[in-house]
Amino acid sequence: MKEILRILEKDARKTPQQIATMTGTPVEQVKEAIKKAENDRTILKYKTVVNWDKLGEEQVRALVEVRVVPQRDVGFDSIAERIYRFPEARSVYLVSGTYDLAVLVEGATMQEVASFVSQKLAPLESVQGTVTHFLLKRYKEDGEIIGVEERPKRVPLMP
Amino acid sequence: MSIAPEGRNLISKQVRGISPSGIRKFFDLLASMEGVISLGVGEPDFVTPWHIREAGIYSLEQGCTAYTSNYGLLELRQELSSHLKHSYGLDYDPQRELLITVGVSEGIDLALRAILDPGDEVIVHDPSYVSYIPCTILAGGVPVPVATSFEDEFKVRAEDIERHITPRTKAILLGYPNNPTGAVMDKEELLKIADVAKRHNLLVISDEVYDRLVYGVKHTCFASLPEMKERTILLNGFSKAYAMTGWRIGYAAARVEIIEAMVKVHQYTMLCTPVMAQKAAIEALRSGQAEVENMVEEYDQRRRIMVKGLNEIGLTCFEPKGAFYAFPSIKSTGLSSDEFAEKLLREAKVAVIPGSTFGRCGEGHIRCCYATSLPEIEEALERMAKFVARHRTG
Numbered sequence: 001m002k003e004i005l006r007i008l009e010k011d012a013r014k015t016p017q018q019i020a021t022m023t024g025t026p027v028e029q030v031k032e033a034i035k036k037a038e039n040d041r042t043i044l045k046y047k048t049v050v051n052w053d054k055l056g057e058e059q060v061r062a063l064v065e066v067r068v069v070p071q072r073d074v075g076f077d078s079i080a081e082r083i084y085r086f087p088e089a090r091s092v093y094l095v096s097g098t099y100d101l102a103v104l105v106e107g108a109t110m111q112e113v114a115s116f117v118s119q120k121l122a123p124l125e126s127v128q129g130t131v132t133h134f135l136l137k138r139y140k141e142d143g144e145i146i147g148v149e150e151r152p153k154r155v156p157l158m159p
Numbered sequence: 160m161s162i163a164p165e166g167r168n169l170i171s172k173q174v175r176g177i178s179p180s181g182i183r184k185f186f187d188l189l190a191s192m193e194g195v196i197s198l199g200v201g202e203p204d205f206v207t208p209w210h211i212r213e214a215g216i217y218s219l220e221q222g223c224t225a226y227t228s229n230y231g232l233l234e235l236r237q238e239l240s241s242h243l244k245h246s247y248g249l250d251y252d253p254q255r256e257l258l259i260t261v262g263v264s265e266g267i268d269l270a271l272r273a274i275l276d277p278g279d280e281v282i283v284h285d286p287s288y289v290s291y292i293p294c295t296i297l298a299g300g301v302p303v304p305v306a307t308s309f310e311d312e313f314k315v316r317a318e319d320i321e322r323h324i325t326p327r328t329k330a331i332l333l334g335y336p337n338n339p340t341g342a343v344m345d346k347e348e349l350l351k352i353a354d355v356a357k358r359h360n361l362l363v364i365s366d367e368v369y370d371r372l373v374y375g376v377k378h379t380c381f382a383s384l385p386e387m388k389e390r391t392i393l394l395n396g397f398s399k400a401y402a403m404t405g406w407r408i409g410y411a412a413a414r415v416e417i418i419e420a421m422v423k424v425h426q427y428t429m430l431c432t433p434v435m436a437q438k439a440a441i442e443a444l445r446s447g448q449a450e451v452e453n454m455v456e457e458y459d460q461r462r463r464i465m466v467k468g469l470n471e472i473g474l475t476c477f478e479p480k481g482a483f484y485a486f487p488s489i490k491s492t493g494l495s496s497d498e499f500a501e502k503l504l505r506e507a508k509v510a511v512i513p514g515s516t517f518g519r520c521g522e523g524h525i526r527c528c529y530a531t532s533l534p535e536i537e538e539a540l541e542r543m544a545k546f547v548a549r550h551r552t553g
Contacts, residue, residue, distance in 0.1 A: 003456065021467050022460035150206050151532075152402070156189055157182050158201035159289040159339070159516055159526075 001033050005042070008034070012046040049142050061090075061106050062113050064121065065099040065131040076100060079126045088116045099131070110134065177293045181497065181516045188504055196539045198527040199510040201338065203402040203483075207439070208450040211401060214442035215435045223434050229426040230418075231259025231410070232437045238444040239410055247380040249388065255415045258422055259432045259440075263368045263409040264290060265425070266394040267332075270364045270411065271298035273420035274392075279329040281364075284315035286517035286524075288338045288366065300329070306520050309488055312477045313342035313520075317351035324355070330362040331355075333381060336369035339517045339526035340486040341479020346379040353384045362417075364392045368409070369482040371400035371451055374459045376480050382412065389414050392421075399482075400451050401443040406436040458483050458529065461536055465529040468540035472547050474525075483530040486514065490523055493552040499525055502550070507542040 003023050007014055016034065020027035037043040052059050068079045076094050083103060084092040091104040103121070107113040114132070122130050138146050168175070182199075189195060206212075230236065236253035243249040251257050260266040267290055271281065277299040283291045285304035295302040303323050307313045320331060331352065335344045356363050365381040382391040396409025411421055425431075462479065469476050469487045476487035489499045496513035503509050503525075514521030529536060 006456070007460065018464070021463050024463055151204060152202075152206045152405075154197075154200050154202060154204065156195065156197035156510055157185055157199040157512065159180065159182060159512055 001037075004030060004033050005037065008043070008046075012048075049144060051141075051146055053138070053146070058108070059106070060108065060110050060113050061104060061135045062117070063133045063135065064103040064105055064117055065133070066101040066103055066121065067099045067128040067130070068101060068124075069126045069128060070100075071126060079124065082124055083121065086116070086120060088113075088120070105132075173297065177296060180289065182512060185500065185504060185510065188501070189510060192504070192508060195504065195508045195510055196531070196535050196542070197510040198529070198531060198536075198539055199512045200528050200530065202404040202530065203399065203454065204530050204532060205402040205454055207402050207406070208443075208447060211403070211439050211443045211447060215406075215439035218435045218438035223438060225434065227259075227431045227434050227437060229422050229431055230257070231432055232434070232441070235259060235437050235441050235444075238441055239412075242444050243380075243412065247383040249380065249383055249412070251412045252415075256412060256418055258411045258418050258425065259437060260394075260396075260409045260411055260425065261429050261432050262398060262407045263366055263394045263396040265429060266392075266396070266409050266411045267291065267364070267366060268294050268298070269421040269424050270392045270394065270413075270417075271295055271300060271330075272424050273417060274329060274362055275300040276329075278327060280325060280327045282320055282323055282328060282331045284313075284333070285519055286313070286337075286339055286514060286521035287332070288334050289517060291332050291334065291366075292518075295332075301327070303328070304518060304520075307340075307342075308520065309477065309486075309524070313337060313340040313486070314344055314348060315352075317348065317355050320352060321355050321359075324359050324361075328359065328361060330364055332364045332366070334366040336367075336373055336378065336481025338369065338482055339484050339512065339514065339521060340524075341482050341484040343373055343376055343378070343481040345376075346384075349379055349381060350384060353381070353387050356390055357386060362390055362392065363387065364394065366394045368394070368396050368399050370395060372455060372458060372483060373481045374455075374462060378481070392417055397440050397443055400454075401440075401447050402454065403436075403439070403443065406433075406439060408432055408436040408440050461529040461531070461533055464533060465527060465536055465540070468536070469527065469543075472540065472544040473551060474543070474547060483528055485527045485529060486521075486524050487527065488524055491552070492547060492550040494550060496522055496525055503543065503546055506549075507546040509539045509542050509546075 004019055007019055016027050016030045020030045070076050071078055083089055088105050089103050090106045093102045095102045105113050117130055117132050236257040239257055240251050240253040243251055271294050275298045280301045280303050281295045282303050282305055284307050292302040305319050305323050307315050363381055370378045382388045382393045393412040398404040465485050466476055469485055473491045474487035476485050479485055496515045500511050500513040512526040514524030
């Protein structure tokens with residue numbers, strides 16, 4: 001099961017047939033395992049990591065540090081939910097350190113991101129303060145180095 | 160006009176006696192072609208893990224640019240000693256029983272030069288890695304090939320070895336997991352070979368550079384068999400497991416007299432292994448284990464795709480359980496392995512190594528390396544399927 005997930009995490013386009021061969025498992029068993037993982041949300045979704053820069057697409061992202069007041073009984077979960085329900089919040093993490101929630105915000109323009117923070121995020125009752133860091137350059141995304149794929153230069157024939 | 164003195168040849172008889180590599184002509188052919196997928200490589204398609212490269216860079220920044228002890232850095236030998244203890248339960252004294260070499264290639268040369276007198280015979284399984292026989296000859300020895308076969312999954316059998324023993328036999332040279340066949344040896348058969356070595360008082364040179372690359376089986380280190388540590392020259396390196404081929408670093412482990420003899424040759428020919436490679440190797444041993452496991456899992460997946468694909472297109476192969484090679488039979492085409500490889504390259508733009516490169520028993524086979532990306536393996540298999548369909552006889 002874990003091996004199947006590792007294969008899909010690297011390349012979601014691998015077919016059950018290919019995965020069956022790669023792992024030495026009957027194809028029916030692979031299909032069943034994938035179905036099960038999809039149903040119980042072990043597999044959250046399949047996506048493609050795109051280098052939008054290639055298309056000259058402007059895409060603005062910011063990492064927003066959020067300091068909040070935890071609430072009785074529900075701690076940070078309730079305020080986190082208020083935040084992660086916004087589609088602008090692409091990823092939301094509870095973190096240790098000088099602030100509490102790290103929110104990755106995405107928008108079409110800098111203005112859009114800024115207004116989300118000032119209009120939606122900052123005014124929330126339990127939010128004490130925010131610090132917004134606009135991302136200037138992507139070097140690596142989801143384990144992939146942007147630009148070149150790193151492969152060794154090999155002599156094509158070597159006994 | 161000859162520059163050699165009258166009546167003499169420029170090149171020594173011994174070197175002239177060694178046949179040049181059969182794959183030379185393929186290089187020229189390859190250079191003139193585009194879009195070739197190569198299954199002819201003999202190394203990982205991973206770059207050395209970053210933390211290992213970083214250790215090499217750091218060593219340069221720290222000014223580690225000088226010679227090391229002939230034996231190699233003591234720190235590395237200590238790491239190796241505990242690695243061998245942990246992996247195989249072996250106790251090697253890091254001060255006197257371990258030598259850091261310039262790859263296993265140098266280790267083979269040193270081992271043979273250290274133990275052979277002119278005319279001494281060395282038993283070598285056929286097929287085997289290309290350097291075993293030339294290095295034996297260069298060391299003044301006489302290689303004695305012992306046939307292995309496809310039907311027996313290219314394992315070398317103790318009784319076949321024993322049949323080739325003469326009063327001049329000095330050593331048995333083993334290379335398992337095997338390049339080019341991907342064969343592994345199981346412990347029972349190795350125990351029988353150990354018994355032969357003991358009865359005939361032979362040394363065993365065991366090249367185990369692919370020891371970490373085994374699939375679904377456990378590698379048995381020859382030196383770990385009862386009473387074999389004294390008789391074995393264990394050779395291994397960092398190239399295959401840690402994707403460090405270009406760093407050129409390996410090691411030899413053997414009893415004190417043999418290591419001392421090997422160091423004698425090493426100190427006059429190599430002096431020592433490059434220091435930055437040694438520094439990187441320390442890092443590899445200390446924290447490279449997770450990456451090795453990841454790479455092995457990937458090879459295993461590609462291996463299954465390769466073996467299934469080859470069998471489906473009519474190039475029968477047994478399941479190779481080690482290294483990163485499949486060694487299918489090409490008998491269905493009626494071509495020699497050399498013809499097959501040349502035609503496959505010209506007509507289908509896929510490069511493989513003819514089995515005959517590795518000995519007479521390799522004839523009728525080709526070596527396909529699956530340390531290549533999956534999409535490339537799949538594309539290569541498609542091209543080969545069409546090629547085989549065109550050339551199939553009967």
